Amino acid sequence: MRRGRLAWRAAVVALAVVATGLPATGASARPGADERPGLVIEGGVTQPVFGYADAIRERIFVTSDVDTDGDGARDVVAMDIMRPKVSGNGLKVPVVMDASPYYSTVCRGNESECKADVDGDGLNDRWPLFYDNYFVPRGYAVILLDMIGTNNSTGCPVTGGRADNISAPTAIDWLNGRRPGHDAAGREVVADWHNGRTGMIGKSYDGTLANAAAASGVEGLTTIVPISAISSWYDYSRSNGLVTRANNYSGSLANTVTNPARRAYCAPVRAALGPAGDDVTGDYNDFWAERDYLPHADRVTASVFVVHGINDDNVRPDHFSKWWAALGERGVPRKLWLTGTGHVDPFDFRRAAWVDTLHRWFDHWLQGIDNGIMREPAVDLERAPDVWETAPTWPLPDTQPTQVFLQAPAAGNAGGLSVRPGPGNASATFQDTPTMSQSNAIRHPSDPLANTENRLVFLSGPLTAPLHISGTPVVRINATVDGEDTSFAGLLVDYGTRERFSTAGDGVRTLTEEDCWGGTADWGGFAEDACYRKVAKNVAANPQELVTKGVIDGLNLDSLSTSVPLVPGLRTAVDLNLLPEDYVFDAGHQIGVVLLGSYSGYSSRAKQTRAHITVHFDRSRITLPVVGGRAAAEAAGL
Known part of the structure; x- marks a missing residue:
């Protein structure tokens, strides 16, 4: 369904009042004895006024509608949540979610950070990437979600299939009160702190899960930021009928993301992926249709901020171009960063500008702040190494x-x-x-x-x-x-x-020097910092x-x-x-x-x-x- 930009913008601006109970512009009052805690907004962006070390951490489990391993029990989606302490005292906060299959195997970021419960108390202590450090103090909840079949979730991965695709929507249903969730002790838990809006972000497989969730049309997903993401698993494993990756690549990738202790258990599920994908002819079939999000762009109700490398030889650039065009045909609000590097996160090719832009994007779509980001040029292009220019659309006008x-x-x-x-x-x-x-x-x-x-x-x-x-x-x-x-x-x-x-190293190299982006904490004797190695072209x-x-x-x-x-x-x-x-x-x-x-x-x-x-x-x-x-x-x- 086509949506006018003015209607989208009006709806988002109106959300600010719901988010805080206060006007959408200016700074909210400091909470007092009879006051509701609220955001501080200066310069059109949320300020880091909430604690990080005292943030609430939870691990929640939500039962899905699939049984990938055929054990007679529906698979359970696990997620680790961090949110400001004041969200337990009246502040309604939006969610920044990174759903991933990688948190216990390949891990995330240029330092390969894994999730881990260091002190064994059932709460996550190691939080990969900077999203928690940066956004929790600014009034957001951050959720790191384990895709079905990975880490603390149950079942087996199916490489782009239905179970992958519903992992995040299952959690979003819980956030919005449409599905029950529980803690490790089996006690029911509700997300009464949630303001009803979720943004998804992630690179590669993580961004692909964001595309899949948006293509499901799940209510409550407000924006996605897919980075180097797949829009069709057929196009990822094939090229116009030719097999472009090893036989049963789907099974191989499923093996990679499965916890080593469960790989033997999930072997029958993996073995079925290759024949179903037809490595013999390389043709498109129902297996690939289930893993193709392009035909479902008409279900997308979230805004989309696409980031991709024009020289990405892993998730090739036709993934962004086809998705971008399909969204544009349906009037979806969208933004694009197109870098000259390869399969690289913008935190590692344009760090300061990325954090600022992402902050304003989430503030606009999730906090309801009219900070002008949607009136800026929609497209940023890296014309030469570290030389950027803007355009109103892509392909360029004329x-x-x-x-x-x-x-x-x-x-x-x-x-x-x-x-x-x-x-x-x-x-x-x-x-x-x-x-x-x-x-x-x-x-x-x-x-x-x-x-x-x-x-x-x-x-x-x-x-x-x-x-x-x-x-x-x-x-x-x-x-x-x-x-x-x-x-x-x-x-x-x-x-x-x-x-x-x-082309070496996807066009970048990681340095030893670090810079820091957000709050720090010491949980269970483990220091969770916000410092990350810099990267050069x-x-x-x-x-x-x-x-x-x-x-x-x-x-x-x-x-x-x-x-x-x-x-x-x-x-x-x-x-x-x-x-x-x-x-x-x-x-x-x-x-x-x-x-x-x-x-x-x-x-x-x-x-x-x-x-x-x-x-x-x-x-x-x-x-x-x-x-x-x-x-x-x-x-x-x-």
Whole structure:
């Protein structure tokens, strides 16, 4: 259902009165004998006026509606809660929730912090990440929730399946009085301190759980902040019909997040994930539909603050772009940070600005403070390492799909690129090779003819002006194949030396120096501090840059759900979306398009057919999302 921004904003502003019983602007009075405790708001943000060391800590258990391990008992969701002491004396507080499968295995943050009850009193003493330190003193409850099948929750993980997806909504139902909860002694506990609004946040799997919860439409989820998050598990494990990760990757990941003591117990559940996901064909089926949140974007009632790395090769950037577009079509209030790094938390690529922005985002959506954040530009883009710019939307305004034709290579030369088509009756042939490496696929223009038997390369002339693309490039070719099966891959390359984001370490490195963000405490002889190691960008001056890439299974050109063999010798249309990008090719650089069959830099399962692929130039082109459209492409010399 489409919602107008004015209606959303009016509703949020009205929430401030409910939250504190006081006006939405200005500072609340200090609590006295007959006064209700309240927030202090200065400069449009909540102030750290509540204690951290004396905060209330609880561990609550809520029974779900699933039984993943088939033991006859419904799985129980466990969560650790920290909230200001005054929330036990009248202050209604919102929740910042990080639901995760990782708290006892991989753990969280760049220091791999785990949850732990150090003194054995049944309360959590180790609180990963800074959310508790920073937000509890500012009038929030923080919940670290164990996904079903992990840590203190029962059941077995199902890697994006229903049990994963309902873990957080089960807790939100309890927070809003729709489901009972209890403590370790079995006593019923109610969240009478909750103001009815929950925000979810997290990186990777954690952010994916936030996307899943929002796609469920659960009432009481007010905002989500998915960082490097999955929007479709099919797109995470597959690429257009090709398996891009190891067989039964779903089972492998489920094993990783399961407590070691329970891995044998959950082995039958894990073993079923691989066959259900159909590693044989790589096709989309009901298993993946259950793990696909994009079709359910119409259920989202929460605002969404998306953060993603444009060079994230773990959760690739098509996850953010498809989710972002689906939300935009439905009028969901949204914000985007797009970094040039890889699979990295914004706390580790833009720390101070991130804490400030996240604070204002949560204050607006969860505390009802009109601090202007929704009137700011919706998009922040990292154009170069630590160089940021803003935009009102993404793709950028005035981006137009622009056809750049692949011109047939002459003998001994690379093909050309131009907004004007070349002869349509030309063709060129190369042989798919499953052993081609990424380094062989991208060559400096001083050696443009390397591996001509196994790829086709198309080069522009040196650009006469910068060329900016923003969005998803699409390779479109007509091809014939001498067999029934092969892959088709496309690369977009920037040939030219400049300082760029390095791919090493996802573009960042952790330093030894620390800085601190919030309150500290000593529980049970363990000091819970708020200090975290700083992070710096990795940069390199490379002679070329792989800008974006894509690959498609020749058996899935028309349908991801059904594999259809190619007809040898039949001319076939191949439309291949590359990964989304926002990139500026500098003047003097050359744009390169590389066509391949198998591409080992993307798919873990290369075809072994060694088919010969003939490209016909009556249709072959790349559609680039050019800011300024064809006029800008012509001005740059294309």
